[in-house]
Amino acid sequence: MKAATSTIPIVFISGIDPVESGLVASLSRPGGNLTGVSSILVSLIPKQIGILGELAPNAVLIGALIGPDRIAKFLIGPGPLFVTRTDRLVAFAARHSLPAMYSRRELVDAGGLVSYSSSTAEGYRQIGIYAGRILKGEKPSELPVLQPTKFELVINLKTAKALGLTVPPMLLARADEVIE
Numbered sequence: 001m002k003a004a005t006s007t008i009p010i011v012f013i014s015g016i017d018p019v020e021s022g023l024v025a026s027l028s029r030p031g032g033n034l035t036g037v038s039s040i041l042v043s044l045i046p047k048q049i050g051i052l053g054e055l056a057p058n059a060v061l062i063g064a065l066i067g068p069d070r071i072a073k074f075l076i077g078p079g080p081l082f083v084t085r086t087d088r089l090v091a092f093a094a095r096h097s098l099p100a101m102y103s104r105r106e107l108v109d110a111g112g113l114v115s116y117s118s119s120t121a122e123g124y125r126q127i128g129i130y131a132g133r134i135l136k137g138e139k140p141s142e143l144p145v146l147q148p149t150k151f152e153l154v155i156n157l158k159t160a161k162a163l164g165l166t167v168p169p170m171l172l173a174r175a176d177e178v179i180e
Helices: 042-055 086-095 105-109 120-135 157-162 169-174
Strands: 010-014 034-038 114-118 151-156 177-179
Touching (some): 034 120, 042 114, 105 114, 105 151, 105 177, 114 120, 151 157, 151 169, 157 177
Parallel strands (some): 010 034, 151 177
Antiparallel strands (some): 114 151
């Protein structure tokens, strides 16, 4: 969209670094006609792997499904490819008894094991607020790219039980939501 126009305001939500990817000049002063929310999903991967290690401490291999050209073992990354295939991803992990970490809580709601991420709903709420502010006359170039301040850990105990996993009490205590 950025290449298509430099005048129409664009409000985005992105899991990648918007500065590094060239969407904006900086987070505090985006410049141009774009602003939005960076959910910083990619930078959460080390934390997600750590949580997965607590759930499956005997795992000797951790794979990642991050794009259409990689095979999954445990970590399901962000991106539209995965969001549109929620049921298939959860079913694949269950069929192969894979403890999988997801980058969106919706996959845990659908039967996945665990997710750690910023709130998708909060991100969409923020871009709605920004769209309203722009419609009232504010310039996207003057609205800083927002970053999440709250992250949620969601654990599905039913799935953990089906996988034969015991969720450590300390991990349960840190969870924002536990699905039973």
